[in-house]
Amino acid sequence: MTVEAIPAQKHIIKPSRAWLDLGLRELWDYRELVYFLIWRDVKVRYKQTLFGAGWAILKPFLGMVVFSIIFGRLAGLSTDGLPGPVFYFSGLLPWILFQDGVSKSGMSLVAGRSLLTKVYFPRLAMPLASVSAGLVDLGLSFLVLLGLMIYFSTSFGGQWWAAPLFVAWGLLASIGVGLWLSALNVLYRDVSYVTPFLLQAWFFATPVVYPANLIPEGPWRLLYSLNPMAGVVQGFRWAMLGVGEAPGPLAAISFGMTILILLSGVVFFRRMERGFADVI
């Protein structure tokens, strides 16, 4: 009989000392597992719910309704000249990708502990799959955004083709934060309690319910752009709807932060990984 899978390879087992072995090659070898984990997360996500995948649409939709009333009507925040619903919904799309990705991947290792302590696979696969599964939700709610844009007859931005790039950026940010949280959560279960607060604060530091130009120019703007999601949400709106500033140096800072969080996240995760099965 033939064994066609992962070729007969030699595994060296010894205490690892390397600092900077990202293990991406191995992750690639296990890409089918990543695919299956994503597939599992997507399948399971709305099992035994009444609305099923409808929640992928309902969640941002309900958020949009609430924001329209509170921030639009009551607080009277500017919506960059766009109809409120389109403005909020377009901000919520990348935000929910990030929020779900971070909270789900943060829990992924602990939730999958029975796997983790029994079978070997690159541990990166777990948080990675949790984040990526959110793309399906994003795809569904994207259709709603198109519907809203048609309903309110909003015109497309000239750079609509760049929207996927900003989604990918949001994904990277989500993976970076998710890696940090998931590895920390193995050691300290406090992470489960901290994450909701963190995300709540992060939400208000991201231009979802207000336009970024509400932040005064100068050092504040600079500080603001350290938030990776500020760049993502602004950029996504700019690409889809053509509002706000085109990405410039501030967006570059934002992107730089994303890469920094991501790389440090991978290094930290790999560093902690060795003890996962022993302490989880």
Added chain:
Amino acid sequence: MPDIVIRAEGIGKRYRIGSLQTGYQTLRDVVVDGARSVFRRGARDRGPEYIWALRDISFEVPKGQVLGIIGPNGAGKSTLLKILSRVTEPTEGYAEVIGRVGSLLEVGTGFHPELSGRENIYLNGAVLGMRRAEIRRKFDEIVSFSEVEQFIDTPVKRYSTGMQLRLAFAVAAHLEPEILLVDEVLAVGDAAFQRKCLGKMDAVAQEGRTILFVSHNMSAVERLTHETIVVEGGRIVKRAPTSEAIDYYLTIGMEQMGERLWTHDEDHTPSPFEPVALRVIGPNGAVASQVPTAEPFDIELEYKLTESITGLRVGIYLSTSKGERLLTSYDTDDLETFRSRERRPAGRYISRCRIPANWLNEGRFMLGFNASSFGVRSYFTDEFALNFSTDGTGAPGSQWPEARSGPFRPALEWEILEAVN
């Protein structure tokens, strides 16, 4: 010279006792501990305590060998398999493993209750390292092996435990790894299923794959392996042909001279039940490691209750030297005793039972200790706490100098009748 597929050199694994017990810390613990060590520096600072679960493990396994691994509970057998399957890292040492490694560490790992049997086959296969094409090719075979055809599109959460088990084993059994690590999977499932599993493992071995087989089931080890490693206290103490290794393993307990004592550390987790001793008492009233079968002898369980326990039953397991259970008996089996001893106040007790004369065969047996309240809690279990041997002098039928097979050698009442034709 055959190819070596597993080579371990000086593998050791150290655990921190604290983190082993609590599992994980909260941030508060770290802060509190940190503050404490600042204020009490030098005072009673014991520092973290470590134990070596494994030490100096060196061995080689040639391609195609089925190697048994036996040893007492906590000897480090499972840790060894976890290191070889790369689930956890060794603290020291070096090992080389050539080929795809599959583990049957615990059946059902990676099943998702909400997914159907069909979906779980794919998921579980992927987790165990199979490619999609490979799973698709073997799908029908897996389904028929698992005998759950009818329910293949039902969520696994609606399966019985037995069905889940069969499905999981079916997936793992079709993994076709070059090296298969098996840890005590046969402890579960009914007899028919166990036979099926053993048969499948036999077949895997026939195909020339390398198997490492950890088990307490000595007859399974004897049946499947030719060579066996004995692990005790984190070290390999013996590697020999299986029957010799099993004999060696069983004599590890023989040094206890018919008595097994338990000591309790002060900082041990408090339990209302503390075992003190398990003894075999010979006909002369003294502790004995060997008793004659022709006379009755006693088994004594000594224990301490730190608080009163309701519905307590303290009892023994009697097993053959191969680990096959012969009987289970409790001190409150008798209905009268059961009623009068419904609540046992705190204190020190001895429960003693008598093994009748002319009852056991000549040979070696294992005794276990169990204390539990039925349906409430199991306080203490040690299935193989003590070994003892029996001497058949004067046993029924000993006029013929032959070994009798089977664990029992009772004096049965026979009648010889003149048949009327």
